[in-house]
Amino acid sequence: MPEETQRPLRADARRNRERILTVAARVFAAEGLDAHLERIAKEAGVGSATLYRNFPTREALVEAVYRHEVVQLCDAAPELLAAQPPLNALHAWSRRFLDYVTTKYGMIDALRAIATTGSNPYGHSREMIRAALTTLMDACAAAGTIRTDIGPADLAVALEGIALTSARPDQRAQAERLLTLTLDGLTARPEL
Template identity: 75%
Template sequence: MTDGSSERPLRADARRNRDKILAAAVRVYAEDGLDARMEHIAKAAGVGSATLYRNFPTREALIEAVYRQEVAQLCDAVPGLLAAQPPYQALFAWTRLFLDYVAAKSGMADALRAIAATGANPHGRSRDMIGQALTELMDACAAAGAIRTDISPADMLAALEGIAVTSARPDQRERAERLLDLTLDGLTARS
């Protein structure tokens, strides 16, 4: 069995199945939280239970893989955003991706806490990775003269985390976006 972290690359069909499982798990955990059943995830992914368990032999392995994938997607988006648009618009777009990440993480929060209680560290370096992604965006914005330079990436991350804590539920998305707009407006350089 594999937990998805083996050295050998997956065949294309196996990779597609793994990706479908991870995408379905994000949706199911967002809906059901800790009550999400592995069989429901397999069904939502359109794969059999054996395929699910071949990729993720335990519930904890699946939750950890989903969480790590969400962090990676958030951080890996930065270069593409910066290449496609001006730095401030890239930062704006990334903060919306951050809300998506928070929504996915929110559905798995209890499960992540349960894993952490066993002594495992599902969060690993995620905060550092997110901080580095935000630093890259803010450095590009500062170089373009688009944002104030007296606000650190750590301060901005704290603000984002505060918004996440108070507005993480899907029904609070509009409020979270308003708070992001307010935060970004305060970050904008004034002449």
């Protein structure tokens, strides 16, 4: 049934679904796609039937986890801006972007396989991510804390490059250094 025509979930069903997606993201990132779905259900505190009612196949779960991670990442931008200065929010969001890519790295083969079936797990994710990045960078520019000659498309490519070359968990320290270097280069410098 298409998502648009589904009835809204009851609060407990929505919580169960959220827990399944959160646990699955962590488990897939740590173990890859060979992770047992029954383990995901158990760690989420639900029965296997609940997991399969929400996600009838492993591919459905992988695609839902990916979409959920994109939404979580993008929804974080205004939340971070509300809680801290714009430049700090940009730094925090960029680290979340690295977390998102690390999670995606564990699911990449399955996402590619899903894409070959005609489904598009990526949907509008690139546009959503760029929109979140634009919101953050616009706030930073308005505060005068970043250079204005670098746009969201440029920073998105830089973040994607860092993420693609340093996506494995054992490369996180390098990714953090590259992220710091990139964001330092974006910071506005006083005129001499």
